[in-house]
Amino acid sequence: MTPALANIAGYVELCKAFLLAYKNSTSALASTDEWAPEDLKSSVQGALILYSRQLNKAVSGQVRLPGRIEGYSNNLLLAITLPLIENAVEASPENGEVTVDVLVDESVVISVTNSFVGAAPDNSIYKYGTTTKESHQGLGLPIVSRLVGSYRGGAVSHTVTGESIEFRVNLPKRLT
Numbered sequence: 001m002t003p004a005l006a007n008i009a010g011y012v013e014l015c016k017a018f019l020l021a022y023k024n025s026t027s028a029l030a031s032t033d034e035w036a037p038e039d040l041k042s043s044v045q046g047a048l049i050l051y052s053r054q055l056n057k058a059v060s061g062q063v064r065l066p067g068r069i070e071g072y073s074n075n076l077l078l079a080i081t082l083p084l085i086e087n088a089v090e091a092s093p094e095n096g097e098v099t100v101d102v103l104v105d106e107s108v109v110i111s112v113t114n115s116f117v118g119a120a121p122d123n124s125i126y127k128y129g130t131t132t133k134e135s136h137q138g139l140g141l142p143i144v145s146r147l148v149g150s151y152r153g154g155a156v157s158h159t160v161t162g163e164s165i166e167f168r169v170n171l172p173k174r175l176t
Contacts, residue, residue: 039067040074044100047082051089059092059114062099069108071174080147081110083140084167088114090133091165107153108171116165126156144169 041063048061069077081100088098096115103109125131126145131138141156148154153172158165 038074040069040077041065041067043074043078044081044085047078047085048089048098048100051086055090057089057092058095059089060095060097062097064099064101065110066102069102069104072108072171076147077110080144080169081112083144084112084169087140088112088167091116093117104173107173108169110169110171111166113164113166115163116160117163120160120165121158125158 044065045061045063048059048063052059052061068074085098085100092098092114098112098114101111101113103111125138125141127138128142129138145156148156148169148171151171153170155170156167157170158167160166
């Protein structure tokens with residue numbers, strides 16, 4: 001396969017993974033009272049509840065997001081944040097906490113922070129096929145990183161501080 005075809009195949013797999021994740025999340029959330037797709041904050045709160053239920057984990061959550069972030073569709077922001085939230089819930093210990101925040105200044109910074117016990121992951125977690133979880137394929141963070149990186153100045157990073165890990169998504173501020 002030529003490098004160009006491999007690149008196209010990678011994008012097709014990226015799209016398929018996002019569509020499947022979004023379809024599964026929206027269909028599961030639609031059957032609950034927590035779903036409001038036009039409202040970013042409600043959608044993220046619903047996702048936290050959904051992932052906690054699916055993983056049978058007692059994880060508390062705080063969501064400090066507006067209903068909409070100017071310049072970006074809620075669908076795009078959900079495609080970026082849902083994999084991070086699922087990872088955060090899964091990586092949190094029982095009775096852990098997940099927090100989702102946004103800061104809009106010269107850029108848009110979305111952070112997903114969770115309780116964390118263990119060794120700090122290195123940057124290889126952003127490469128396809130790298131996973132720290134059993135029965136996972138290592139697609140979530142690479143897809144998020146690639147999607148965010150498609151915006152000039154967009155980046156995903158992580159830091160471990162004490163007993164928490166934070167994933168930060170930096171997007172350029174867009175005017176509508």
